[in-house]
Amino acid sequence: MAEAERIIGTPDSAGADESVPSEETAVPDGSAASDGSAASGERPRGRRRILALFVVAVVAYLLDLGSKMLVVAKLEGREPIRVIGDVLRFDAIRNPGAAFGMGEAFTIIFTCIAVAVIVVIIRLARKLYSLPWAIALGLLLGGALGNLTDRIFRSPGVFEGAVVDFIAPAHFAVFNLADSAIVCGGILIVILSFRGLDPDGTVHKD
Template identity: 75%
Template sequence: MSSRSGKRRIGVLLGVAVFAYLLDLSSKLAVVAKLEHHDPIQVFGTWLQFEVIRNRGAAFGFGEAMTIVFTVIAAVVILVIARIARKLYSTPWAIALGLLLGGALGNLTDRLFRSPGGFEGGVVDFIATPHFAVFNLADSAIVCGGFLIVILSFRGLDPDGTLHKD
């Protein structure tokens, strides 16, 4: 069964990616300028705080010695999304991939341009919740995009807009 509408959704993908990227970048610029080297700000008591850290690893600080690996992974994700985009006819998939792309670009920008630079920069994380990793808006976009991809896959919708039944 096909649900292809006949028009590629690259514009949707790029629009979502640019929005996610700019939101992440502006939030990081603001928190670094206003909050870095200051005590955490309690937004909702200890349930939600803004606390700036530089994370050279992955979630929970895992793999700090492998920063270059995470940089390469982000670059590969971007290339895979570009390849999928050539056959992208599904708006939900365009939104999901746009979130992934914007988030990957946001964290990749940190790894390339933040100290010490050269593929080893620390990602700015600032959203802190109890008993969980400190994260940023790029991380949130990646998780939301990934979750949406799982839902779309379980529902049988492919990026090309076709429905399949397993």
Template identity: 75%
Template sequence: MAEAERIIGTPDTPDAARPGQQRPGDDTSPQASARAGGPQEPATTERPRGRRRIAVLFAVAAFAYALDLVSKLVVVARLEHHAPIRLIGDWLQLEAIRNPGAAFGFGEAFTVIFTVIAAAVIVVITRLARKLYSLPWAIALGLLLGGALGNLTDRIFRSPGVFEGAVVDFIAPKHFAVFNLADSAIVCGGILIVLLSFRGLDPDGTVHKD
């Protein structure tokens, strides 16, 4: 009888485990399951979370870039070579000008240098996106990226030439430099980055205290 039980695989001892049962002393920890080649629980959700933050960054950048591009097309077609449009008396008006310098009209003699800087900023932000896990940082970097792309497009495609093109500015507050929506996006993104840094929030989502 014992020989027959051995041949068909039926245990003849009461403490032997039946299929699907756990025997005393069995190690069912995830580490043991991994050693045995069994199924493992997902270790982390960081990668999907990081992809969502990257999607937010590029969505914000695309929105800022599209808004800046459309506004400049409208200004060049409807406002350039025309009298300024007053929005709030003398305090705020729309006036189309061509700016060969940096944001807000600074540094007109260094157009090529500012073009190279803008291109470098775009590359740095794109590389930093791989380690991005913070939603506020994604929004801030998206604003910077969209603004940099908007002004870089002008410098590449507008006269007088490639990498020397003049940026279209049209928002003219009283007693202040004329600027555009790309400049506004860059400034807003920069301010947000400063605030996040003061709060100790890093792009990877960690919080540090000095």
């Protein structure tokens, strides 16, 4: 009798196993679907952050480029323009060194550094999921491209060109909008780092 029940019952039990999916089978399917939707949600978010980075960079670059073209055309070789008395003037100068007139003997080295910074930012953009980081890196990228354009296309030669500076506060070095973008981007990066926010959007605490 037991042997007969075993033989008769086996097909039924096998059929029940085949017709009713187990919980173990259903859970991975659901988790896979959840993971897939999360991944698809992350990709557009990452693209928006990359777009924000390049929009900020283009705006910073065009503002710097336009201001330098205007200064060269209207101010270079002329008397400085007093904006706020003796506190702030516009005075066109050519700077072969780094930001704020430092390191004039190392023009080509600063050019190579600018190129390296641009490459690093572009590579980092692929893992970017934080809007504040996108803005900070966009400012750095736009400023670096602005001054690199001067290094390449202005005299005395390619990669040795002098940068156009014109913002002259009292008792301070003369600088331009590209320098301002680089400094603002650097300050923002320091703030984000102190707050524990990484470029990929995660927050860590030391």
